[in-house]
Amino acid sequence: MGKNGTRSWSRRDFLKGAAAGTVSVAALGAMAGCSPQQTSSGASEPTASTEAGSYDVMKELSTFNRGEKPDAKAPATPEEYITMKGDGVLSAGGGCDPLGIKPADFMLNKPAWLGDAPEVTDIADTEECDVLVIGAGNAGTTSALRCQEEGASVILAEMQTYDEYDEYACDMACYNSKLFLDKGTPEIDATEVFNEYMRLSRGHAHQKIVRDYATRSGEMLDWLTGHIPAEYVEKYAKTSNYKGNENFNGECCGQKSWPAMTQWRDEETNINMWPFVIRSVHTAFEEAGGAIKWGYQGVVLVQDGDAVTGAVFQDVDGAYHRINAKAVVVAAGDFGGNPDMRLDLADTMRNLAWSYGNDRTDASSIGGMGRDGSGIRMCLWAGGTMEGGPRAGQSCGINGVPGFAFGGAWPCFGNDGKRFMNETMVKHGSNGYLDMLPEGQLLVNVTDANWEEYLSHQGFGHETMDRSSDYMVAEVRENMANYKTGKDGFDVRAFSRFGKEYSTVYAADTLEELADIVGYSGEAKESFLAEVERYNELCAKGHDDDWGCDPQNLLPIKDAPFFASFGTTGGNPSGGLCQHAAVCTDGGYRVLTGDKQPIPGLYAAGNTCGQRYGIQYATPTAGNSCGSALTSGYCAAESVIADLA
Amino acid sequence: MADKRDVTVEVRVPLSVDDRALERPGIVRGWDSARARRYAQAVVAEIEANAGQFDDCRVKAIALDGGIASNAGAGVATIVRALRRTCEIEEDAPVTMRASIANVSGATMPFFRRARVSRFDFEMLSLNPVDFTVLNRVDNLNDLPIICDHFLHSYANDSLGFVFAYGHAAPKGSDGMLNVRRTALAAARSHASHVRLVRCAGAMAVSDEEAARQFDEMCSVLVDAGFSTYENGLFARPGKEDRFELMRARGADSLGFGAGAVTRLEGVESVNTNDFERYCARSADFAAITESVHSVEARPA
Numbered sequence: 001m002g003k004n005g006t007r008s009w010s011r012r013d014f015l016k017g018a019a020a021g022t023v024s025v026a027a028l029g030a031m032a033g034c035s036p037q038q039t040s041s042g043a044s045e046p047t048a049s050t051e052a053g054s055y056d057v058m059k060e061l062s063t064f065n066r067g068e069k070p071d072a073k074a075p076a077t078p079e080e081y082i083t084m085k086g087d088g089v090l091s092a093g094g095g096c097d098p099l100g101i102k103p104a105d106f107m108l109n110k111p112a113w114l115g116d117a118p119e120v121t122d123i124a125d126t127e128e129c130d131v132l133v134i135g136a137g138n139a140g141t142t143s144a145l146r147c148q149e150e151g152a153s154v155i156l157a158e159m160q161t162y163d164e165y166d167e168y169a170c171d172m173a174c175y176n177s178k179l180f181l182d183k184g185t186p187e188i189d190a191t192e193v194f195n196e197y198m199r200l201s202r203g204h205a206h207q208k209i210v211r212d213y214a215t216r217s218g219e220m221l222d223w224l225t226g227h228i229p230a231e232y233v234e235k236y237a238k239t240s241n242y243k244g245n246e247n248f249n250g251e252c253c254g255q256k257s258w259p260a261m262t263q264w265r266d267e268e269t270n271i272n273m274w275p276f277v278i279r280s281v282h283t284a285f286e287e288a289g290g291a292i293k294w295g296y297q298g299v300v301l302v303q304d305g306d307a308v309t310g311a312v313f314q315d316v317d318g319a320y321h322r323i324n325a326k327a328v329v330v331a332a333g334d335f336g337g338n339p340d341m342r343l344d345l346a347d348t349m350r351n352l353a354w355s356y357g358n359d360r361t362d363a364s365s366i367g368g369m370g371r372d373g374s375g376i377r378m379c380l381w382a383g384g385t386m387e388g389g390p391r392a393g394q395s396c397g398i399n400g401v402p403g404f405a406f407g408g409a410w411p412c413f414g415n416d417g418k419r420f421m422n423e424t425m426v427k428h429g430s431n432g433y434l435d436m437l438p439e440g441q442l443l444v445n446v447t448d449a450n451w452e453e454y455l456s457h458q459g460f461g462h463e464t465m466d467r468s469s470d471y472m473v474a475e476v477r478e479n480m481a482n483y484k485t486g487k488d489g490f491d492v493r494a495f496s497r498f499g500k501e502y503s504t505v506y507a508a509d510t511l512e513e514l515a516d517i518v519g520y521s522g523e524a525k526e527s528f529l530a531e532v533e534r535y536n537e538l539c540a541k542g543h544d545d546d547w548g549c550d551p552q553n554l555l556p557i558k559d560a561p562f563f564a565s566f567g568t569t570g571g572n573p574s575g576g577l578c579q580h581a582a583v584c585t586d587g588g589y590r591v592l593t594g595d596k597q598p599i600p601g602l603y604a605a606g607n608t609c610g611q612r613y614g615i616q617y618a619t620p621t622a623g624n625s626c627g628s629a630l631t632s633g634y635c636a637a638e639s640v641i642a643d644l645a
Numbered sequence: 646m647a648d649k650r651d652v653t654v655e656v657r658v659p660l661s662v663d664d665r666a667l668e669r670p671g672i673v674r675g676w677d678s679a680r681a682r683r684y685a686q687a688v689v690a691e692i693e694a695n696a697g698q699f700d701d702c703r704v705k706a707i708a709l710d711g712g713i714a715s716n717a718g719a720g721v722a723t724i725v726r727a728l729r730r731t732c733e734i735e736e737d738a739p740v741t742m743r744a745s746i747a748n749v750s751g752a753t754m755p756f757f758r759r760a761r762v763s764r765f766d767f768e769m770l771s772l773n774p775v776d777f778t779v780l781n782r783v784d785n786l787n788d789l790p791i792i793c794d795h796f797l798h799s800y801a802n803d804s805l806g807f808v809f810a811y812g813h814a815a816p817k818g819s820d821g822m823l824n825v826r827r828t829a830l831a832a833a834r835s836h837a838s839h840v841r842l843v844r845c846a847g848a849m850a851v852s853d854e855e856a857a858r859q860f861d862e863m864c865s866v867l868v869d870a871g872f873s874t875y876e877n878g879l880f881a882r883p884g885k886e887d888r889f890e891l892m893r894a895r896g897a898d899s900l901g902f903g904a905g906a907v908t909r910l911e912g913v914e915s916v917n918t919n920d921f922e923r924y925c926a927r928s929a930d931f932a933a934i935t936e937s938v939h940s941v942e943a944r945p946a
Binding site: 333337340504 | 751759826
């Protein structure tokens with residue numbers, strides 16, 4: 001029976017009846033008449049009331065242009081100008097008349113994705129600990145282990161179950177770790193690293209957090225690997241480019257890069273081993289006395305006055321659990337996987353989408369691959385604040401040109417066969433520029449038989465494959481030696497960007513044939529051939545008069561066979577991976593209120609901790625996001641332990 | 646006890662990201678998380694309203710489709726959890742989900758894993774050439790195998806497939822045949838386990854003759870690369886055929902939930918309404934959401 005006592009028909013009831021010939025299809029309408037009734041209006045969601053004002057843009061225009069002041073004239077003398085400007089308060093030239101725009105015409109002060117903190121009353125059980133860490137990813141795991149080692153009793157809560165657990169990091173850039181130094185990699189001046197990251201953030205990042213990363217990430221990695229079985233470190237920790245690149249001078253167009261990326265990979269299968277290896281850190285944490293709560297989704301922080309004293313979680317069966325703690329470290333990741341938060345907070349991406357004519361209120365216009373933002377929401381409910389914008393989306397606008405399977409910055413030709421940018425700026429300096437190219441723009445990277453020598457001039461961002469791994473170099477060399485000409489291209493397996501994968505390269509014995517393969521014809525083909533000649537002249541000169549390409553990357557296209565890699569721009573802006581904008585902290589990872597005062601007992605690390613990149617993520621070394629997250633967890637633990645002492 | 650009837654389950658999620666090439670009737674386009682959540686709750690309500698009704702059935706395969714089902718996000722786990730509570734599902738029953746890379750994130754993957762999704766059919770956003778703009782501004786075939794394998798290694802090997810369009814108009818100055826050939830080659834170079842070819846719809850569609858030529862070209866590439874075709878438009882590496890599709894092709898009985906879903910048992914079919922709002926409002930009320938019931942032989946044209 002239905003809840004209200006009315007017979008509730010089910011599909012099978014009816015199908016059985018129909019099969020037996022006892023219920024006619026025509027009875028369906030009558031049956032609907034006796035089923036529990038709901039009016040459509042009653043069932044639909046209430047219409048959201050709107051407080052939007054009546055801002056009239058035409059009125060504004062008529063006020064501020066000459067529509068209402070047809071006799072207005074510009075000052076003709078300095079005296080008239082000074083008189084018009086009055087006392088100078090408005091000398092910036094702006095009017096201050098109210099426009100009649102109500103707050104609701106802009107953004108809501110409390111966004112819909114945030115709402116109010118939930119109130120949970122049916123708590124199944126309560127536990128106690130010194131330190132509660134929310135999120136068993138990179139930052140949370142390091143923070144929990146370090147706190148536990150320092151003598152605190154720690155509970156680490158993770159929303160995924162043990163069986164479900166996965167994480168997506170692989171590359172971790174950590175400067176001056178023993179993994180590199182012991183192999184002979186020269187020690188890096190960490191203050192240079194710090195300065196470079198601050199420059200790339202245009203000063204928006206938090207200097208203490210960036211300094212922690214630049215100066216202590218190596219120390220952190222050494223500590224971390226001390227908790228990982230030696231055979232895993234030996235087998236899977238690939239120290240990318242540890243030998244350096246013999247012809248790279250360390251700086252490209254004023255942008256520096258360093259070899260410091262450890263990539264956890266299985267050579268044969270190319271499996272990212274870090275999600276597996278980090279489980280050994282979880283084990284170390286448990287062996288040190290810590291406890292892990294798997295399948296615990298953070299719901300809301302517990303507060304006593306302003307202080308945070310724990311959190312409430314929901315398990316996979318829906319039951320609520322409370323954990324009280326003297327300190328709570330939120331390391332629950334970013335908001336990139338939460339479309340509503342992404343739409344509101346990822347302002348760079350949203351407006352890039354808008355600039356393409358896409359609907360800026362449609363989250364599907366902007367991609368994102370991160371977590372659900374629950375950690376950030378919990379911090380904000382507790383009084384925390386988001387960092388300002390524009391907010392950094394990892395890789396938003398960065399992965400611009402196709403590049404070769406083996407990486408590198410190569411001369412790039414567009415639809416008309418001509419170069420259109422400084423190719424050596426691509427990895428850092430053209431963020432946003434490539435996003436603004438029109439749809440259907442062909443991007444063609446070209447090199448020649450000397451590609452391997454040219455690679456030795458490249459930096460260590462996402463520029464090149466790991467040239468220090470002999471097995472990798474050998475495989476690429478073999479693939480390239482066995483090149484096939486033609487429009488189908490051939491496979492090259494190389495270690496660049498996301499891993500050691502097959503990728504397509506096109507080859508030709510002449511540049512004319514290469515142009516045909518790419519799809520250049522007529523005038524574009526002639527331009528392409530002429531542009532290659534021009535480019536080679538600039539290479540001979542050693543100065544790129546056209547686009548300012550770094551001289552060390554001015555490498556001529558002259559010896560057959562010739563190779564190309566290409567793609568075309570799409571109709572959407574790039575979305576990026578995780579989002580780096582998050583809650584403000586004091587540099588000691590204590591979450592700050594709007595008054596910039598720390599909230600007692602609340603800390604943030606990893607992608608929940610904001611101001612790590614300011615307005616833009618960049619890659620002086622590939623893997624720095626993960627390295628920075630790990631380091632923030634490591635250093636946040638120090639603040640926690642100091643505050644608890 | 647009598648042998649149970651082997652059935653499939655199809656859950657229709659008629660939500661879609663903006664997709665210019667794979668348009669379908671009855672699809673609700675664009676993102677609205679409240680709407681997605683409401684729909685998932687409605688499907689759960691429909692499933693729970695049928696608890697006990699299919700105790701004589703054993704589910705051998707599940708498909709989440711009818712749109713881009715991954716748009717339901719965490720709701721995917723809620724839906725499959727409800728299915729597992731109310732139906733007997735064979736332990737190794739594959740769960741195939743029509744998906745978009747736009748929905749793959751750290752916020753959804755744990756729930757896809759919780760739903761035990763074992764096969765992903767990834768629709769590309771635009772297909773001539775293939776479009777990976779969610780990750781990369783550039784439609785770059787080079788990234789196809791790279792991103793595929795990255796996904797596979799993160800989730801589980803042999804779970805990834807593609808939905809590619811054929812019969813797709815080429816950009817001006819571009820060779821459509823060459824584009825689809827290169828797309829198929831890129832798929833073949835990846836570790837994708839299966840491919841579905843779907844005729845391009847809407848304004849981007851080309852003539853029947855050109856579509857047929859493109860289809861043949863992609864077939865040729867895929868077969869040369871070791872895929873075999875087992876149903877029209879469906880390709881798989883050996884042993885990676887979709888059990889759901891195989892059973893459907895054999896005419897197996899099927900339980901359907903969601904807007905527009907069809908349930909077919911013992912020669913009788915019931916068809917749910919395609920009206921999204923009506924379905925969401927009254928999904929637990931069979932009579933209110935059922936569009937028609939008829940014998941299979943008397944299926945409406």
